[in-house]
Amino acid sequence: MTLRQNHAPSTFDITSRSIAYFSMEIALAPQLPTYSGGLGVLAGDTLRSAADIGAPMVAVSLAHRRGYFRQHLSPEGQQTETDVPWSPAATLPSAGKRIELWMNGRRVFVEAWRFDVVGVTGHVVPVFLLDTDVDGNHPWDRTLTDHLYGGDSFYRLCQETVLGMGGVHMLHALGCRPEVHHMNEGHAALLALGLLEDCFGPMGGRPLAGATEADFDAVQQQCVFTTHTPVPAGHDQFGPDQMMQILGPERSRIIERAGALHNGCMNMTYLALRFSRFCNGVAMQHGKVSQHMFPGHAIHSVTNGVHAATWLSRPFQRLLDAEIPLWRTDNGYLRSAYGIAPEQIAATHRINKLRLLQVVGERTGVRFDAEVLTLGFARRVATYKRASLLFHDIARLSSIAEKIGGLQILYAGKAHPADDLGKGLIREVFRAASRVKSPSLRVVYLENYDWELGATLTQGVDVWVNTPLRPYEASGTSGMKAALNGVPSLSTLDGWWIEGCAEGVTGWAIEDCDTEAAEAASLYGKLEHGIAPLFGDRRGWARMQQHCLAMNGSFFNTQRMLEQYVHNAYFPAEFAGEAARLPEFQHQPLREVEREPALM
Numbered sequence: 001m002t003l004r005q006n007h008a009p010s011t012f013d014i015t016s017r018s019i020a021y022f023s024m025e026i027a028l029a030p031q032l033p034t035y036s037g038g039l040g041v042l043a044g045d046t047l048r049s050a051a052d053i054g055a056p057m058v059a060v061s062l063a064h065r066r067g068y069f070r071q072h073l074s075p076e077g078q079q080t081e082t083d084v085p086w087s088p089a090a091t092l093p094s095a096g097k098r099i100e101l102w103m104n105g106r107r108v109f110v111e112a113w114r115f116d117v118v119g120v121t122g123h124v125v126p127v128f129l130l131d132t133d134v135d136g137n138h139p140w141d142r143t144l145t146d147h148l149y150g151g152d153s154f155y156r157l158c159q160e161t162v163l164g165m166g167g168v169h170m171l172h173a174l175g176c177r178p179e180v181h182h183m184n185e186g187h188a189a190l191l192a193l194g195l196l197e198d199c200f201g202p203m204g205g206r207p208l209a210g211a212t213e214a215d216f217d218a219v220q221q222q223c224v225f226t227t228h229t230p231v232p233a234g235h236d237q238f239g240p241d242q243m244m245q246i247l248g249p250e251r252s253r254i255i256e257r258a259g260a261l262h263n264g265c266m267n268m269t270y271l272a273l274r275f276s277r278f279c280n281g282v283a284m285q286h287g288k289v290s291q292h293m294f295p296g297h298a299i300h301s302v303t304n305g306v307h308a309a310t311w312l313s314r315p316f317q318r319l320l321d322a323e324i325p326l327w328r329t330d331n332g333y334l335r336s337a338y339g340i341a342p343e344q345i346a347a348t349h350r351i352n353k354l355r356l357l358q359v360v361g362e363r364t365g366v367r368f369d370a371e372v373l374t375l376g377f378a379r380r381v382a383t384y385k386r387a388s389l390l391f392h393d394i395a396r397l398s399s400i401a402e403k404i405g406g407l408q409i410l411y412a413g414k415a416h417p418a419d420d421l422g423k424g425l426i427r428e429v430f431r432a433a434s435r436v437k438s439p440s441l442r443v444v445y446l447e448n449y450d451w452e453l454g455a456t457l458t459q460g461v462d463v464w465v466n467t468p469l470r471p472y473e474a475s476g477t478s479g480m481k482a483a484l485n486g487v488p489s490l491s492t493l494d495g496w497w498i499e500g501c502a503e504g505v506t507g508w509a510i511e512d513c514d515t516e517a518a519e520a521a522s523l524y525g526k527l528e529h530g531i532a533p534l535f536g537d538r539r540g541w542a543r544m545q546q547h548c549l550a551m552n553g554s555f556f557n558t559q560r561m562l563e564q565y566v567h568n569a570y571f572p573a574e575f576a577g578e579a580a581r582l583p584e585f586q587h588q589p590l591r592e593v594e595r596e597p598a599l600m
């Protein structure tokens with residue numbers, strides 16, 4: 001572990017922090033295994049932008065001492081996993097506080113480590129990583145902050161209790177009294193109970209049993225909730241027995257009164273919705289879809305972004321520093337990439353591509369050709385993402401590759417260790433790749449998709465491919481990283497791409513069809529008749545790369561996103577007066593996508 005943080009605690013004032021951001025995972029540094037994928041990357045990017053704009057934010061997560069996992073793939077694509085242990089004590093300063101949490105019928109001590117996210121002008125957003133591996137704890141409780149998304153549902157609810165309730169108590173112990181608590185996904189919803197229970201909350205430490213609707217409403221005024229998936233299985237639920245055993249009868253009664261028992265189970269999304277004054281989905285369409293899923297609550301939309309300085313390659317950063325230096329403090333100036341010669345953007349991307357091909361060579365021994373059109377597809381493996389759609393018709397794909405002078409495809413992605421279906425999908429991609437016989441078509445699956453590989457891929461490929469089944473991609477952010485680096489997307493119109501796609505300008509839309517075969521045919525058609533001819537036209541391709549950076553990079557970043565949260569969710573009254581506090585939210589008109597999507 002090369003990362004070591006020793007900022008003096010005086011570099012920030014914890015008591016002045018008015019926004020507390022709670023997330024089960026946060027990608028803080030490439031070396032720290034405290035995230036699994038998109039949700040954690042978004043959380044980290046949000047905090048990096050908060051530090052950049054000087055937002056008075058503080059964040060809470062868990063230490064995840066054994067990480068998520070490192071992925072290993074056999075020659076057949078069989079995934080196995082190993083732990084990624086790290087030592088918080090050797091890496092981060094201690095927060096210096098210990099709190100007690102009553103759960104599971106016993107007392108659990110919780111301590112915390114502090115990671116400082118430092119912004120472009122030196123502003124610090126401190127992140128507290130809660131840790132139960134503490135002397136005096138029951139041996140089982142000591143493992144509670146080991147594995148991100150590990151263990152069974154009992155372990156998970158214990159973790160969510162530590163995050164939500166432990167997090168509120170820890171902030172209190174540190175002298176922090178936030179006005180706004182942001183639940184990044186339902187995992188953090190128990191923070192509402194923490195607020196009810198804590199003596200600095202609206203109840204002032206009175207017993208929970210006496211909580212009134214007015215107390216509930218007072219907590220609601222302090223909370224904001226972002227939901228992240230329209231896939232029903234993505235919304236955490238716990239059986240009533242587990243709820244009773246872990247949280248005890250008093251808190252369980254509150255959960256029931258709050259309407260968070262759904263089909264007999266404690267549902268973290270309903271808990272978060274009841275206790276939040278502002279709720280949102282993560283792209284315009286996802287807000288609409290979530291509104292259909294939860295008709296009794298007003299669901300807004302705030303479209304996700306990525307942290308520009310984190311995901312732009314070094315060569316692009318140098319180019320932008322020279323041409324539009326203001327981009328670092330105000331990402332809106334990325335729009336001025338229209339003032340840079342397209343050839344310079346193309347030449348910078350070329351450096352990224354060569355670096356990617358070098359990494360591929362080092363990792364796999366496969367030498368890709370820098371002149372050949374190279375596609376990238378990397379994401380968490382889930383059925384709706386349809387990783388093998390590209391291989392729907394291998395003969396057709398091979399003949400396109402032969403006709404256009406070759407085609408190279410890079411894959412990456414992890415399946416959750418307990419997801420046998422997902423692991424099967426990786427093997428399916430391997431099997432499809434092994435059936436390719438044409439020397440013009442080359443496919444490589446790269447092991448262990450993580451922050452660094454994600455950056456290298458999105459910076460270096462020519463086209464970023466995404467094939468989710470509508471409407472299950474809430475947002476997606478990897479295509480935004482690609483756009484920043486001048487890489488167009490070829491994607492179904494789902495998630496952010498509904499907003500980001502200008503056909504033939506920033507990329508291409510795979511048409512929305514009734515069958516998978518028809519969608520694959522649309523994909524092949526765009527590849528053969530749209531992408532390949534433009535790729536052969538150096539000037540035209542360079543202009544497209546410029547559009548990606550200038551049009552999409554200047555908008556799909558977390559600075560713009562965070563400013564929308566500040567303006568619409570955290571402090572609306574400061575911006576538009578009391579009248580704006582609970583506006584009738586109107587879903588904004590979206591591009592027509594042919595069919596109404598149907599949820600499972």
Ligand SMILES: *Cc1c(COP(=O)(O)O)cnc(C)c1O
Nearest residue numbers: 037038379450451454476477478
């Ligand atoms: C950006 C990123 C993601 C999220 O990308 P999606 O488009 O949502 O798939 C996931 N994993 C890693 C490692 C990333 O860098």
